[in-house]
Amino acid sequence: MHPKTADRIATVFFWTIGLITLSILLFIILEIFGRGLLTALKPSFFWGQPKTDAPGGGVRPMLFSSIYLACLTILISLPISLGAAIYMNEFARRGRFTNFIRFCLDSLATLPSIVFGIFGMTLFVIRLRWSYCLLAGACTLALLNLPIFLRSTEEALRQVPQTYREASMSLGSTRWATIRKVVLPTAMPGIITGAILPIGRIMGESAAVIYTTGLFVNFLPRSPLDPAAPLAGYIWYAQTEAWVPDYRQIVNGGAALLLIIVFLINYLARKLAKVYSEKKTLGGI
């Protein structure tokens, strides 16, 4: 075949695939928004109290639970994954041990989230007697997200050119000073994005929270040991139990609300990383 013809065929082929992917995505988004956007944007929905006996209930405690849970999860997993990533990337020699850790993490990443849910329930809820609460959910989600978190943090650290480390060490800094003053500031945009992006997943996770945080509350949880009802779990609950006539509204509105939040968060992650890297090159560290 003539190279030019081949090129043309390839171009058309990949264009088509790209278009198909894009239209599937668009279809899903439009479908969710088409069904639930109007409900999601109603203040009486996203800021209203839930009702168990009449239609027109809102999801304020659930929205709050989701956000609270996400923050708590990040708070727990960020230091752990950052520490582990620094250890694996800056201190540990590449070898059997780090390979073993990576293997374990990769295996962990492929486990279905329901397994984490059951594990979290067995350990935190029952064994440690925390009962259903935000902390149990956050710990479970932290475990669930550790592999992704660690990967993205490691990736951010690996992006820091070796020449920066060499320059720093050649000036007589210790390894720790190099990490603190050169590696971390340079990797910060990547670390921030890596920490924010999984929030979407955390918020969308239902299987792992159903068994650990609770399914329904009509108050805003305060302490991490309070029970809560994250939105995604609540959507599942409303769909299966259907205790109010307008449960479809709750499900569709909740889904649209989740999607909006995820969009917002991803946008924020990009903005933050950009602002940070601009500040850094201007010498603002």
Place this chain on the structure above:
Amino acid sequence: MKSNLEVENLIVEKDKEVGKEMAKLGNKIEIRDLSMYYDSFKVLENITMSIPCRSIVALIGPSGCGKSSLLRCINRMNDLIPNSKVEGEILLDGENIYNPSCEVIELRRRVGMVFQKPNPFPKSVYDNVSFGPQVMGIDNKKEMDEIVEASLKKAALWDEVKDKLRTSALSLSGGQQQRLCIARALAVQPEVILFDEPCSALDPVATQKIEDLLIELKENYTIVIVTHNMQQAARISDITAFLLMEVQGEPGRLIEYSDTNKIFTNPSDYRTERYITGRFG
């Protein structure tokens, strides 16, 4: 301010005197029977050379003969490469830097390094120069300002950047960045500075500036420079070391080590002559 400067000049004058004395007295660095390995691969074998105080020593030789490796032995940067191993000794002012009692951090302050590709941190010009002193624990703003200014002046960069100390170092030209890296190295007041092909990424004008700078720095510092540029070695160095790995896979050896003049006009080894006349490598 002016009197300060005069005092500084006086000290520099005096330092020069001392330097000349020291040069007569002895060597800043003595490398003795040094061999080096990456894993089981021997890259350098039995290198022995003495580097006099306040002189420029050039390391030349074909690619892969171990020039960078040798250079990085002198400030123990090779420690950062797992599985690298060194045998033999390197004496700095008579003390073996491979003694277990040697403080590597302190050693790297005394023996600075400038790399092949300019590698300023993605920070401001000021923060780049103040990095070393800051790590050393200097936190007095005025003192730091003075160090930064003095270092940039010594690196012949002050006039070009004095109005943009707060802008990103990455916005400077390649030649300016390399001089910034030199200023950054000077800021911790080293005694020796190692240069690994510092001009290979620069144009002739920037190269010229760095060469002038090196000759100026020689007054106060001991300099070891790796270069692929024969003319550069001939122009600026006092002593030249010719390293060669004769067969691929064999370690690099020091073939000839003598006055630059002699190496370039009347080398004693036929291999040196072949190399500098461009017949191999």
